[in-house]
Amino acid sequence: MNNQSNNQRPIVANQLDLAHIWEILNRAKWSILFLTIAVTMLAALAVLSVQPVFRATTTLLIEPTKNKIASAEELFGLDTSRGEYLSTQFALLESRELLKTVVTKTGLTEQPDFIMESKNTFNLGSLIRSLKLTEYLPFTMPSDIAPAAPPTLDEQMDFTLKVLQRQVTISPIAKTQLVRIHVDMANANIAARVADSIANNYISGQLDARLSMRETATSWMSERLIDLKDKLKNSERRLQLYREKENLVDIEGITTLSADTLSSISSRLTDARKELASSQSQFQQVRQIHRDDLERLSSVPAVLSNLGVQQFKAEQAKAISKVQELSRRYGPKHPTMISAQSELASANQSLRNQVSQVVSGIEKNYLLARSNEESLSSSYNNNRNEIKAIAKKEFTLRELQLDVDTNRSLYNTFLGRLKETSATTDMETANARVVDPAAVPSKPIKPKKALIVMLSALLALMAGAGITLLADALGNTFSSVQQIEDYLNLPVFGVVPFIKRKKRKALAKSFINTPKGVFAEAIRGLRTSTLLASNNDSQQLIYITSSVPGEGKSIIASNLALALGQLKETLLIDADMRQPVLGKSYDLPLGCPGLANILAGTATIEECLHEKDGIYIISAGAAPPNPLDLLSSPQFAEFIAQMRSRFDYVVIDTPPIQAVSDALVLAKNADILLQVVRSESTAKKVVESSIGQMLQNRLRVSGIVFSQVNDKKSKYYRYGKYHN
Numbered sequence: 001m002n003n004q005s006n007n008q009r010p011i012v013a014n015q016l017d018l019a020h021i022w023e024i025l026n027r028a029k030w031s032i033l034f035l036t037i038a039v040t041m042l043a044a045l046a047v048l049s050v051q052p053v054f055r056a057t058t059t060l061l062i063e064p065t066k067n068k069i070a071s072a073e074e075l076f077g078l079d080t081s082r083g084e085y086l087s088t089q090f091a092l093l094e095s096r097e098l099l100k101t102v103v104t105k106t107g108l109t110e111q112p113d114f115i116m117e118s119k120n121t122f123n124l125g126s127l128i129r130s131l132k133l134t135e136y137l138p139f140t141m142p143s144d145i146a147p148a149a150p151p152t153l154d155e156q157m158d159f160t161l162k163v164l165q166r167q168v169t170i171s172p173i174a175k176t177q178l179v180r181i182h183v184d185m186a187n188a189n190i191a192a193r194v195a196d197s198i199a200n201n202y203i204s205g206q207l208d209a210r211l212s213m214r215e216t217a218t219s220w221m222s223e224r225l226i227d228l229k230d231k232l233k234n235s236e237r238r239l240q241l242y243r244e245k246e247n248l249v250d251i252e253g254i255t256t257l258s259a260d261t262l263s264s265i266s267s268r269l270t271d272a273r274k275e276l277a278s279s280q281s282q283f284q285q286v287r288q289i290h291r292d293d294l295e296r297l298s299s300v301p302a303v304l305s306n307l308g309v310q311q312f313k314a315e316q317a318k319a320i321s322k323v324q325e326l327s328r329r330y331g332p333k334h335p336t337m338i339s340a341q342s343e344l345a346s347a348n349q350s351l352r353n354q355v356s357q358v359v360s361g362i363e364k365n366y367l368l369a370r371s372n373e374e375s376l377s378s379s380y381n382n383n384r385n386e387i388k389a390i391a392k393k394e395f396t397l398r399e400l401q402l403d404v405d406t407n408r409s410l411y412n413t414f415l416g417r418l419k420e421t422s423a424t425t426d427m428e429t430a431n432a433r434v435v436d437p438a439a440v441p442s443k444p445i446k447p448k449k450a451l452i453v454m455l456s457a458l459l460a461l462m463a464g465a466g467i468t469l470l471a472d473a474l475g476n477t478f479s480s481v482q483q484i485e486d487y488l489n490l491p492v493f494g495v496v497p498f499i500k501r502k503k504r505k506a507l508a509k510s511f512i513n514t515p516k517g518v519f520a521e522a523i524r525g526l527r528t529s530t531l532l533a534s535n536n537d538s539q540q541l542i543y544i545t546s547s548v549p550g551e552g553k554s555i556i557a558s559n560l561a562l563a564l565g566q567l568k569e570t571l572l573i574d575a576d577m578r579q580p581v582l583g584k585s586y587d588l589p590l591g592c593p594g595l596a597n598i599l600a601g602t603a604t605i606e607e608c609l610h611e612k613d614g615i616y617i618i619s620a621g622a623a624p625p626n627p628l629d630l631l632s633s634p635q636f637a638e639f640i641a642q643m644r645s646r647f648d649y650v651v652i653d654t655p656p657i658q659a660v661s662d663a664l665v666l667a668k669n670a671d672i673l674l675q676v677v678r679s680e681s682t683a684k685k686v687v688e689s690s691i692g693q694m695l696q697n698r699l700r701v702s703g704i705v706f707s708q709v710n711d712k713k714s715k716y717y718r719y720g721k722y723h724n
Contacts, residue, residue, distance in 0.1 A: 494526030594621025
């Protein structure tokens with residue numbers, strides 16, 4: 001037996017194989033094409049049945065600028081220069097109140113598409129009534145007994161508004177003040193009317209809102225003006241009462257006069273204090289000396305500075321000098337001396353009197369300076385207090401005057417605004433205008449029939465391809481040679497196409513019945529692979545088996561034997577004693593002896609050997625009670641040895657491996673062991689299990705025969721016309 005490693009091939013790593021993907025898609029091309037055509041037709045029918053929708057568009061210009069004529073908006077804090085203003089206006093265009101006005105003016109509640117319970121409103125009851133299914137229902141519907149109450153006006157309006165809100169789209173144009181109002185409806189004329197109505201009613205609403213705002217502002221300012229007038233009168237009355245109470249005529253003049261007087265007194269007070277300080281110093285000098293101490297008193301600078309004192313002091317000095325001079329010549333009682341003494345006494349007395357007068361004058365000057373300083377200080381304090389009182393009154397007066405001025409300014413401002421607003425009420429202009437009114441659309445915006453049909457076809461094609469690839473990836477069967485080789489790591493000897501509408505007898509002889517057909521060419525290919533798999537020129541013992549019944553092993557065995565019979569003598573043996581089919585395929589007599597009779601010894605080989613269509617055939621013979629015992633007996637080995645020596649090729653049709661273990665016993669002496677796998681039928685795990693069983697029994701599987709392959713799906717038969 002050949003080494004098992006001869007037929008083993010390295011496993012190819014998983015990678016994207018475009019050829020394999022194309023093969024998978026090519027096999028399912030008709031299914032994909034049918035799905036694509038079916039979906040495309042359904043999409044076309046659906047698109048044709050959909051009611052077309054027309055779009056009418058009105059272009060509106062919204063100018064977010066302040067009105068320079070009147071400024072009532074400023075009273076309410078409206079700033080139309082902000083970006084939020086335009087966003088607010090866009091929201092107002094979709095507001096329920098505006099659409100309600102449009103519905104009322106255009107009469108949409110009477111249009112079929114906007115009536116509740118119309119054909120566009122889907123519910124189970126309307127569907128049953130539209131299809132007249134109530135005639136076939138075994139029970140009575142509530143609507144058959146009493147019809148549903150018609151919707152109220154509010155319900156109808158609410159329904160109409162909801163439908164209209166879905167049909168209206170506001171689309172601002174970037175970096176401009178333009179906005180487009182789109183209305184999508186089945187009726188083109190109504191769509192254009194509604195689009196224009198939304199724009200016109202928006203403009204009218206803005207004008208009404210501005211006029212209402214101005215009326216409200218005027219009313220508010222009028223009421224506020226009355227209050228301001230009362231406040232102004234009250235403030236003026238309080239100011240006047242205060243003037244009268246404080247006897248204030250010219251507060252500024254009084255304040256100036258008092259300030260000048262205070263300054264003058266302050267200057268005089270300074271001089272008086274200086275004089276007082278000088279007088280006080282002199283007074284302190286003489287006050288400390290006794291009045292009789294003429295010598296000390298006369299030496300005081302304030303006294304000595306007196307001219308009279310200086311004169312009398314000179315006379316005293318002259319008299320003293322005279323007395324001293326005469327005393328050296330005369331005695332004390334000399335008349336001249338007495339006269340000189342008398343002059344000296346008279347000079348002293350005159351000096352004493354003069355000093356006394358000067359001292360008394362110093363005292364009087366001190367007392368006068370102190371009295372003057374006290375008088376000026378009192379006057380200064382009184383004047384300063386008076387100025388403080390005047391300043392306090394001035395502050396109160398100015399506060400009252402400021403209140404009057406503020407109230408008067410506010411009153412005049414409101415009065416001017418009121419007159420301005422009242423004068424410009426009739427000059428109000430709208431902040432928006434229609435730039436491009438809606439035209440009646442001639443072409444529907446949706447559905448885009450061609451696009452939908454094309455997309456449906458494309459999606460169906462992609463879905464079909466995806467489903468095919470997914471089914472192949474998740475499939476549990478083999479659909480290509482590449483899958484078999486990758487999964488089982490075994491070579492494929494041949495790919496046999498599927499032949500429809502033929503009986504088993506015709507299938508067993510298809511090789512000779514249609515020698516130029518695709519099937520015959522596939523058998524020739526299998527024959528070539530089988531012959532090339534041989535390592536020597538000895539007779540070939542070829543066993544053909546499968547995993548489960550119905551995979552076509554008997555038909556392949558028969559046709560392969562016919563193909564080999566064209567080259568050399570070939571024997572075909574039906575070893576499937578449980579379900580034999582080859583005897584019937586070759587019209588052998590019913591009950592003719594076969595393999596079972598040979599092994600049981602009830603018939604000879606010559607009696608069981610039949611020549612048909614250029615080959616020899618041995619049928620299964622009579623069904624034995626236990627075929628496995630016969631196939632395991634020495635007689636079978638002896639029989640095989642005889643057939644080897646007599647025929648060039650021996651093809652043996654064995655039972656399925658998963659059904660019974662007969663094939664495992666039969667294949668021990670095989671030169672070539674072929675496993676038949678049916679395309680898109682036999683599970684991968686079943687085939688893998690069968691091969692695993694043979695490997696466990698040390699049986700080498702030479703290769704796989706891929707049977708019943710759809711020739712229209714397989715690339716192996718794209719040249720079928722050439723063979724035909």
